[in-house]
Amino acid sequence: MRRPPVFQPLLLFLSSLFSLSVGGDLLTPTQPLRDGQTLISAGGNFELGFFSPVNSNNRYVGIWYHKVSVPTVVWVANRQHPISEPKGSLSITANGTLVITDQNSTAVWSSGSSGLTNPVAQLLDSGNFIVKEAKGASNGPGSFAWQSFDYPTDTLLPGMKLGWNLTSHLNRNLTAWTDASDPAPGYYSMALDVEGDPEIFLLGGAHRLWRTGPWVGQRFSGIPEMKTYSMFTFNFVMDQDEIYYTFNILDGSVISRLIVNQSGVTQRLVWLEQSQAWSIFWFAPKDQCDGVSPCGPFGICDTNNSPICDCLQGFEPRSPTNWALRDGSDGCKRKTALDCRNGTDGFVTVNEVKLPDTSNSTVDMSLSLDQCRAMCLRNCSCTAYASANTSGGGCIIWTAEITDLRVFTFGGQDLYVRLAAADLGSASKHSHLSRIAAIVVGSVLGTLLLGWIGCCIWNKKRRRRRTKQAMSMLGTISFANNYINEGTEGNELDLPSYDLGTIVAATDNFSIKNKLGEGGFGPVYKGKLGEEQEIAVKRLAKTSVQGIDEFKNEVMLIAKLQHRNLVQLLGCCIQGEERMLIYEYMPNKSLDAFLFDKAKAALLDWQTRYNIIAGIARGLLYLHQDSRLRIIHRDLKASNILLDKEMNPKISDFGMARIFGGDEAEVNTHRVVGTYGYMSPEYAMDGIFSVKSDVFSFGVLVLEITSGKKNRGVYYSNRHTNLLGHAWYLWKEGNGLELVDESIGYSFPMAEVLRCIKVALLCVQEHPEDRPTMSSVVLMLGSESACLPYPKQPGFVATKGPFEIDSSSSKQDSLTVNDLSVTVFEAR
Structure with a gap:
């Protein structure tokens, strides 16, 4: 599985690295922070000041790790309004408003009025920059008039909230930088959708690229490995005031952050002190099934299968043609309509899955799983149900098409999909009938069947023996072994081998009038097999600058590929010194x-x-x-x-x-x-x-x-x-x-x-x-x-x-x- 590179958003200029502290972690109305000065949190975890991204002269106010040797910014104030010269300042007004001014003393960013009488701004060891009353106020989150944690950029730190304050309508989400030299909001973001059963989405613009699945107790449905992370605690809060996700670290010596990078990947990074580098602890999306609904409605994605998309029991592809071409986005349709009125419908259990998209689902935490089933049967619109919590209890009901369903190898959940009676147990009924048919056929036609099978086996072995003999001329055996070791299935090259006479006849003995062109590989000829099938024959020349390696590579590789936008290899001819590839003919x-x-x-x-x-x-x-x-x-x-x-x-x-x-x-x-x-x-x-x-x-x-x-x-x-x-x-x-x-x-x-x-x-x-x-x-x-x-x-x-x-x-x-x-x- 490919692991994306660790993304470091920027490097600070030396002027930031060697800046001077103003004498602690506080900013007061009488002492502004000028470019070149910094605040350092009491425990020395974080630093705040002016910086410039790599390859940029623009100046921003940001927060970065103080103890991490690789400069890493976690928050930016004026990300959309940079200062062009290193002469800006950050100050707090008498009413508690933070203001960034440029070299002309023009305000380029402010936090808004806090209505305080004796305000101070403080950089906490959590990385939170807060505004509060100077006297008599605690450092509890409820006592802050303003805090940077409410306005994340691309990074979620321990204790930060990702989600909604339903009272103030504040939406805390992560937005990637535009690029390494520009911290302005970029194309990718991560946000909590509160519709249905809330879940977090990774977005590219307005398009959903990946989702966590709903919270199912201790973890999200789409991230089963979360329950194995012993060094972290994860919390999902949903009440009348707020809906948000947050995390904390049990070991104070561990430094970790969650980011959305400019490539559209969300990563959990941990700092490795010994190697002095950030390491990827987790990332998403990881594989083909992580995309949002690659197999469409009522389709199920499994990376261990080829093709990765399949229809649920009782369903069939909506577009068989597209399905055959490995495009499952149209999804599946029911084989048999539901019969809610007569009460004959039932459910099939789909094991170890990431629950489908819950944006249009309903949740009732007071119901047991049996009660959930009964409720689904009473609702003629219900298509599926599941437990809302992995430890049992709670009920999620889907009343529309279920989408973005995938299988996990471990840690998934059970989903109960509603089917018509005719489709329940259809697989077992079919198997039973097949066994009966096999017994009857075997008893009546046994001798004839065995003889026919023996003939087929003999012909197949002869055909494979011819192909192997041809390939051995090229020394393909070791190549094939290497090819198989790289993850392909099987050990036979299932590609027709044509004899030289057939190709000579098809091209009129490689007539000059049939020659289409010539290049590094050798000449190319038009031909016809039989009366209708037009072909193109690619003939390896003795003086070819491309050689046997390229020929073997194309034979062994393209024979395994099938797609409407890839040329189709029909076969090969290897006889004596002749090496040819036979393709479908492209008239244009x-x-x-x-x-x-x-x-x-x-x-x-x-x-x-x-x-x-x-x-x-x-x-x-x-x-x-x-x-x-x-x-x-x-x-x-x-x-x-x-x-x-x-x-x-x-x-x-x-x-x-x-x-x-x-x-x-x-x-x-x-x-x-x-x-x-x-x-x-x-x-x-x-x-x-x-x-x-x-x-x-x-x-x-x-x-x-x-x-x-x-x-x-x-x-x-x-x-x-x-x-x-x-x-x-x-x-x-x-x-x-x-x-x-x-x-x-x-x-x-x-x-x-x-x-x-x-x-x-x-x-x-x-x-x-x-x-x-x-x-x-x-x-x-x-x-x-x-x-x-x-x-x-x-x-x-x-x-x-x-x-x-x-x-x-x-x-x-x-x-x-x-x-x-x-x-x-x-x-x-």
Whole structure:
């Protein structure tokens, strides 16, 4: 399982690190805090003062850990109103109002009037900055006229509340920084939804990305591991005045915080004194099933299954076609309608689950589980029920479609789903009938059946023996073993093997009239199997710059992949010295044949281009996240995007692809493959690749599709030397629409085009941690209401790294035809 990197929001400038204390933890009306001075809490846990984020000269008032060697800010006052010069001050007025003023003595932030007569502000050892009366007041939370804990930024500290004050309507939530140099509220946030049975959501703009599930006593339903955390205490308070979550640490020597980082991940971090670093203790979302409702209504997600989505007993896919293509978002529908009037409905128990979304549920803590069942049966709208507390007691009832249901390997709960009588025990009835049928068939047709099975087994063994013999010519056995060890199922390559005669006949003996093109791998030919099936044959040339490794990689990898936006490998031919791959034929050939040809580019209107962009995004999302394997393509480019007769895109050429292990975040290689112009800076320069490398290539593709122009092969800092620099310059100037290909004309949805350009610029940002994941990209492309962060400068590569440059990275002009990358190479 991939663990996201620890996110340190900023580094303080030396002026903050070596600032002077004003003599304690108090701020009074007669003694303001000036830039360069700090307050330090009585026990030395926290420090308050002015700071500048990394790569920024702006000044903010914030609180950071005093005893932690890595500067870590946990709260920012004027996060949306920075001061441009280090001449600001923080003061408290005579009525208890905190005020931040800039170099011109202009107020840029204030806490609001507190109505006090003798106020002071104090920094507590908890990290809370409070305003109270100077005399006669305790340090209890109820005695504070104002406190920073009521206005969190991206961090939840021990004792802080995440949730609502129902009396004052104060909503305490966490909001990520915009980026490491800007603490202004960013795209991601975490907030408590009080509707139904309250639960906490991680949000991307207004879109729900992950949820904790409801509080079920000692923990949230969606975080079963919480009950194993012996060093923490967790509390969830729900009364007429407040609904909130908070945590505390039992061991005073442990330093821990909960954050929402700018990548859209919520993390619990702990400080390791020995290594002087922050360590990830827990994070979410973790896996494919952590997304909100990936399997739709009445679907259930299980990461141990492939595909991960299944329908509950008594339900079937709403869209069988999409379901077969591993898209379960439409969910499931009942096989049999409920019959509430006659009282014949019952319940099936679903074990070890995260309870469904409770936003539209009702809760009655006075009911037992049996009473809960009876109440559900009396309510014709009730679809499911469960215990509201893992220790028993309480009742949650759902009266609408149940969504976002997932299975845990341990620590889940029982959910009772309402079914019609006909669907109750249907599995056991079916098994009983099957056994009877098997006995009858066995007694009547036993000899014939056994003979037929024996024939099938013999044919299958012969076919596998032929494939194994062919593969052994290539030395594939050790490769296959390594492949299996990386997590694939089975040990057989279930891929048809064609004999050479069949391929010779299909291509008219590799006739020149059937030749589609030629590149680094070798020539590509069009052919026909039988009367109807058109194919493309990729033939490895003896002089090929791509070799046996790439051939084996593509055979072993793409044969395992099935998605409507990936090209389909039909089989292979390995005979003598011949090595060929047989693909489905793509009549519209490759994307670059349209994009960079002025005559053909006019055939690509904006809707077609947008559909191509969305299709590529879905294909990449499948490779990165939804397939049984986790795959980095490493050579995504226009020539490797094929177009079928409806102009639907299909990603091709997996010779350079790499399978990632479940816990790998990035890999360093000394053999860089791919194509300049599409390679991310960290890959081209340092040989480091990850899913974010493909994201970068996707961003380049989107800009090429939008503009109809190629990106150049080598990056320089001058903005006019490549497409990325040109697009960035136009975007900053507010002239993004000037990038649009003239071939499109002037009839296109401007908002949609600008959104695609902005998504592309987010994808090609220099630092991989700034780039979105493909799941976020798909969400941003498909949502008109999504709030996109402002992109940073694209990455530019000026030099080569100290490693081998693969020949496939040579200067080239792409001429891909059909379902593969046909690359014409030129000497340097």
